Amino acid sequence: MKVPILALLGCAAAWPQQYDIVLKGGHVLDPANNINAVRDVAVAGGRIARVAADIPASQAKKAIDAKGRYVTPGLIDLHFHAYGYSGAIFPDDTALPTGTTTVVDAGGAGFRTIDDFRAKIITKVRTRVLALMNIAGRGMIGSASEDNVADMRPAETAESIKKNRDVVVGIKVAHFGKPGWDALKRAVEAGRLADVPVMVDDKIFTNAGRTSQEKLLDVMRPGDMHTHMYNDRQVEVVSRFNGKVQEYAQQARVRGVLFDLGHGGGSFLWPVAAAAARGGFFPDTISTDLHDSSIMMQQSDMPNCMSKMMALGMTFEEAVKRSTMIPAKVIKRLPEIGTLGEGHSADIAVLAVREGVFALKDSWGKKRLASKKVENVLTIRAGQLEWDSEGRGFPEWTKAGKYEVIP
Numbered sequence: 541m542k543v544p545i546l547a548l549l550g551c552a553a554a555w556p557q558q559y560d561i562v563l564k565g566g567h568v569l570d571p572a573n574n575i576n577a578v579r580d581v582a583v584a585g586g587r588i589a590r591v592a593a594d595i596p597a598s599q600a601k602k603a604i605d606a607k608g609r610y611v612t613p614g615l616i617d618l619h620f621h622a623y624g625y626s627g628a629i630f631p632d633d634t635a636l637p638t639g640t641t642t643v644v645d646a647g648g649a650g651f652r653t654i655d656d657f658r659a660k661i662i663t664k665v666r667t668r669v670l671a672l673m674n675i676a677g678r679g680m681i682g683s684a685s686e687d688n689v690a691d692m693r694p695a696e697t698a699e700s701i702k703k704n705r706d707v708v709v710g711i712k713v714a715h716f717g718k719p720g721w722d723a724l725k726r727a728v729e730a731g732r733l734a735d736v737p738v739m740v741d742d743k744i745f746t747n748a749g750r751t752s753q754e755k756l757l758d759v760m761r762p763g764d765m766h767t768h769m770y771n772d773r774q775v776e777v778v779s780r781f782n783g784k785v786q787e788y789a790q791q792a793r794v795r796g797v798l799f800d801l802g803h804g805g806g807s808f809l810w811p812v813a814a815a816a817a818r819g820g821f822f823p824d825t826i827s828t829d830l831h832d833s834s835i836m837m838q839q840s841d842m843p844n845c846m847s848k849m850m851a852l853g854m855t856f857e858e859a860v861k862r863s864t865m866i867p868a869k870v871i872k873r874l875p876e877i878g879t880l881g882e883g884h885s886a887d888i889a890v891l892a893v894r895e896g897v898f899a900l901k902d903s904w905g906k907k908r909l910a911s912k913k914v915e916n917v918l919t920i921r922a923g924q925l926e927w928d929s930e931g932r933g934f935p936e937w938t939k940a941g942k943y944e945v946i947p
């Protein structure tokens with residue numbers, strides 16, 4: 541039967557394609573909205589438009605089958621290196637394939653170099669790049685900068701943060717090689733002036749007057765975070781004498797000090813992590829410390845870090861929460877990021893939880909075998925499909941066209 545063309549147009553008008561993308565039938569995990577169920581997610585104009593039990597595929601320009609996969613907010617990596625540091629890496633080709641739609645550069649730039657960071661990286665990439673501003677004026681360019689107390693200026697740092705609030709979400713203090721608390725105290729003062737948290741990456745230096753206990757209980761504030769929590773030379777969460785979680789680490793947690801994974805090239809050790817996990821001491825936030833010496837052999841990207849936490853007993857749901865909602869909250873960006881709430885940026889990860897036998901490696905070149913592994917299969921950033929390893933957003937050829945298909 542011949543259908544008049546006007547009738548077809550009329551039909552299209554009744555079912556307008558009001559959405560750019562709809563993800564169909566995935567298991568949505570959105571801790572900020574207490575959603576843990578099969579739902580469809582529609583995206584329009586770069587934002588989450590609707591989350592509902594059934595959104596017809598015909599209402600979207602592109603329908604993507606997400607059955608058998610978890611649909612989560614785009615992962616937020618609270619500790620990444622995109623600028624300044626000698627091992628810094630380009631964010632897009634490392635973050636987006638792993639479902640990581642936001643990376644927080646941990647101290648690459650100080651108040652003297654934030655403009656350069658913005659011009660060269662932040663405005664040039666598709667990944668959302670935020671920054672923890674180094675208390676050292678010139679940032680993470682080695683000991684000439686990171687030990688230079690005279691150039692750690694709380695007032696100038698806080699002023700610069702106030703001018704750059706769109707990208708700067710906190711302060712970083714790192715690699716301080718001198719005795720005492722000068723660097724951390726200046727970072728905390730800048731944090732107080734700008735009302736932002738401080739991330740600490742700082743050695744225990746017992747013979748020069750720095751201890752984990754004093755740092756966690758006396759110098760850091762509630763809301764400040766210690767990264768690299770599972771190494772044994774920056775913060776001694778586990779006693780090396782009895783393998784138990786330190787009483788003062790528990791007290792620090794009670795007073796609101798936060799602990800961040802910060803896997804990195806030397807900071808995730810299975811014996812420390814396993815002992816801490818036995819004592820119930822897991823990271824508040826999961827992060828990678830991704831740079832050129834942690835990305836390849838140790839596979840410290842976000843899904844691998846989540847897998848390692850699951851191997852220690854954390855549930856997948858908790859691993860998602862500590863990679864999305866909680867990091868967003870820590871840097872005061874929830875609900876702008878870290879949730880699939882309607883109206884917010886359409887930053888989405890589609891994750892598979894594979895079952896099998898997997899080798900998960902630490903920073904000492906040792907592995908543990910695990911039966912589950914998280915893998916990102918699809919990433920949407922600001923409404924754009926950026927990664928699709930299973931081709932879920934790709935239509936199949938239905939005919940060979942002008943080329944012959946060789947059977």
Ligand SMILES: [Zn+2]
Pocket residue numbers: 619620621646741804829
């Ligand atoms: Zn780092």
